[in-house]
Amino acid sequence: MLKPHLPGAVKYIVTGVLLLASTVNYGFDPDVSELKMLGWGNKCLTQCFDADATGKLKKWELTLNANAFIRLRRTYQNGKLEYFSFQLQRLDDMDYLGTVNAGTIKLRTTDADIIVQTYNDRKGGDVDSMASVLSIPVKNMEPEKLDSLRNVLLYFKNRNM
Structure with missing residues (x-):
């Protein structure tokens, strides 16, 4: 019985085509892990936010959206609205102050890259400004959950847009 002999480059091409065909047949989506990270990051932020x-x-x-923006909007009982937004590529570091039960995540940027908008504030009126720290109050933040959240944020920070 004769074995077919294929040159090295052809073997790689044939193997690549077969792998590509199998991924299409099995529904493999290279962005699934990114979508899972985005979903997990939003679930973590939503469950742990201490309103x-x-x-x-x-x-x-x-x-956290697919374009790597973090957005926080708070509407108070008195009608005051606070809105914070920044692109994770501007993230410098993340700190946590507190305990497992309650604490604050501090997202820091090198420059004042966080958009801060305040509306209907009886004391200060409507104000647009910039900040370098976004403080997010959280509860029930286990160390493993905090590390996972940090990894997700760093992934989106370093992702090529």
Whole structure:
């Protein structure tokens, strides 16, 4: 019985085509892990956000989106609205102050890269400014969860856009 002999380059091409065909057949999506990280990051932020730590909130929203933006919006009972937003590529570091039960995640940027908008503030009116720290009050933040969140944020920070 004769074995077919293929030159080295052809073997690699044939193998690559067969692997590509098998991934299409099995529904492999290279972005699945990124979508899972995005979903897990949002779930972690939502479950751990401590809405009671900043006063009486009417509603709030904290999200990480696919374009690597972190957005926090807080609407207070008195109508005051605070909005924070920044692109994770500007993230310098993340710190945690507190215990497992309650604490604050501090997302820091090198420069004042965090957009801060305040509306309906009786004391200061409507103000647009920039900051270098976004403080996020959290609860039930296990060390493993904090490390995983940090890894997700660093992934999106370093991802090529």
